[in-house]
Amino acid sequence: MEQRNFCIVGLGLLGGSYARGLTEAGCRVTAVDVRGEAIRFALDKGWIAQGTTEDARPLLEQAEAVVLGLYPHALIDWVRANARFLRPGTLVTDVCGVKQAVVGPVQDAMPEGVEFIASHPMAGKEVSGVEYADSAIFRPANFIITPTERNTPRGIAFARQLAETLGFAHIAQLSCAEHDRMIGYVSQLTHAIAVSLMNANGDPRLCEFTGDSFRDLTRIARINEHLWSELFLLNRDALCAEIEQFEASLTDLKEKLQAGDEEGLKDLFRRSTARRAMFDR
Amino acid sequence: MEQRNFCIVGLGLLGGSYARGLTEAGCRVTAVDVRGEAIRFALDKGWIAQGTTEDARPLLEQAEAVVLGLYPHALIDWVRANARFLRPGTLVTDVCGVKQAVVGPVQDAMPEGVEFIASHPMAGKEVSGVEYADSAIFRPANFIITPTERNTPRGIAFARQLAETLGFAHIAQLSCAEHDRMIGYVSQLTHAIAVSLMNANGDPRLCEFTGDSFRDLTRIARINEHLWSELFLLNRDALCAEIEQFEASLTDLKEKLQAGDEEGLKDLFRRSTARRAMFDR
Structure with a gap:
């Protein structure tokens, strides 16, 4: 895909599986998480090139694309506090399982020139944490892109390429509703x-x-x-x-x-x- | 097990899997079914030694033990028409998934000296017919024996040995209710x-x-x-x-x-x- 430098915010089961899959696909991946063990685990495995529990700014400034692997409320809070560090041209997506309640507030909080294109990888396990991350969970799964009128063809193409790179079986586009x-x-x-x-x-x-x-x-x-x-x-x-x-x-x-x-x-x-x-x- | 000569009445998925498992365990198994193809299929596979679509009497008279692999209403009808051919001492069980509605009428219809001990193999597939018979379906499954006050220790021991021979993972005893x-x-x-x-x-x-x-x-x-x-x-x-x-x-x-x-x-x-x-x- 066009973007090669990713930052994953929230290195849980899904964020970790994205990190692993993107690194395997040749991208450079960094990560931000509140758990030091999560960062150390992913560094040890070679799934991320760099990670932090503290100041996300340097990693965000380097990123061409950001994946928000956070729960819905934490996602909205994080975006309101940190979106200002993203450079114009950065593409941002998420992994949330609900869209109407999340996408509006997140798009509202993005600075000029930063596009948030929402998506939902319908994959998971009954366990949580980067320790169980596995990009194989994407292979049989659906990936849903939910654009709004604020998204561009470039943003939608990014989400689609991300899903293709991660190996999802099926990619679809729906409205948030x-x-x-x-x-x-x-x-x-x-x-x-x-x-x-x-x-x-x-x-x-x-x-x-x-x-x-x-x-x-x-x-x-x-x-x-x-x-x-x-x-x-x-x-x-x-x-x-x-x-x-x-x-x-x-x-x-x-x-x-x-x-x-x-x-x-x-x-x-x-x-x-x-x-x-x-x-x- | 003590009994070596079985007759299976109703050679469907479960009846066929009993025939297959019992033959594999060294028993002599015969079968009665309305479908000629079911009998021919099981004969071809070597799962039964003999079978008929017509007169069940000779096979019933040879049997030490009978397994009724029929649906509930067909089971009750069959027993009322054919139980008189069973010799005293014969042990009979079933595979029905309901007990209170079945066990009383079936025990009522048994001739003197023939014991019906009800049981329920909690195994199956989403397909039906002897063509899909497979004794491996019993290995992870539960086998429930549901004695009444008309059953004897000999009858209950027979049902238990049958389940052991077929390789059920777990054998339990419950009242019909x-x-x-x-x-x-x-x-x-x-x-x-x-x-x-x-x-x-x-x-x-x-x-x-x-x-x-x-x-x-x-x-x-x-x-x-x-x-x-x-x-x-x-x-x-x-x-x-x-x-x-x-x-x-x-x-x-x-x-x-x-x-x-x-x-x-x-x-x-x-x-x-x-x-x-x-x-x-």
Whole structure:
């Protein structure tokens, strides 16, 4: 890609995986993080050329491109305090899982000539920290770019090249509102369901009887409470609407069950089977 | 195990996997099925020594042990028509995923001296038919024995030895009512959720954005409508109770979200994380 000098702000699982992937692709990568161990770990691994826990300014001034690997609220705070150190022409992106609540404030805080193009790498693990960073997590994953009317073709091309360099399977472009509705259904609703299923029954003896299906449905019930409470609350309206749509679908099934409506149940099963089969093509 | 001569009635995915596993363990296995192709396939593979689509009587008379690999209603019908051909001393078990609705009628229909000991192998695939039979599906799985007051130590020991021979990871004993409550939560509720999640949103473009979590939660939405409508309806009360407990848990989460209750959400996430972690020990 055109930009070769990156600074990663927030060297967690995603930021660390970006650092690793970009260094492997031949870029020069620096990093800023509050955890000294994170910086030392990435330096030891050779995933970053330089890093700091203190004054970000020198690293930001060198960067052609910046990736903000921070949680949403921390991201907005960081940008308000530090964006003034970015040189004109710098391209900035993020990794946030919600967009409407983040993109406006961040674009507002950018200095003249610095472009923030939002994006969302739909990749992760059930663990956090640069210690688990692995650029292989991007290979099967989706990368969503969410431009606003303040973005330029140059900014959008940068986000696309970044995703290509990191090896994402699929790159798409959505508005921030479309992104948040989509993510409310395919990601946040599934986490809300997994948590609620896990919490619905407190009988510890059930552990010994769980099969694959229960394990699959609750894998993501191991959840980082700080990140996910932010993501849920920042996408509250879209997520509530998705929960209510799901509740209606489950109530429909329950009513058919209570009524002994065998044909009605079979219809639901045929519909879900046909829809799910589309994913396995 | 003590019994060496088995007859499998219903040579589907599970019946076929029993035939295969028992033959591999050195037993002599015969089979009865309505599908001629199923019998020919298993004969070709060497998983059965003999099979028929017609008169089951000669095979039943030779058998020391019979495994009924049929759907619940077909199982009850078959037993009422054919149990009289079983010799005194024969041990009979099944593979049904519901117990209270099945075990009483089946035990009622057994002739003097023939013991039906119910069991449930918690194993399967998203496909059906002997063509997919594989005794490896038992290795990570649970085997539940559900004796009634009509069962003997000999019958229970037979079921346990059968599970050991087939290589199940875990063997447990529950009452029929306990089994049906447990299965309502860990299996049927998860299928009800997966189907409802898949049916909640009909936007076909969502396919391209689904990540691992959505795929995990909907894998079992590909469901055999004939089998699962029987299983759901035969366990209606237990499953409705589990759906309602889950709905209450999801409503709790939704209300905390709507109220902006960050600490409340974090509590839910911490609880689900701790419970799920018990499974990964």
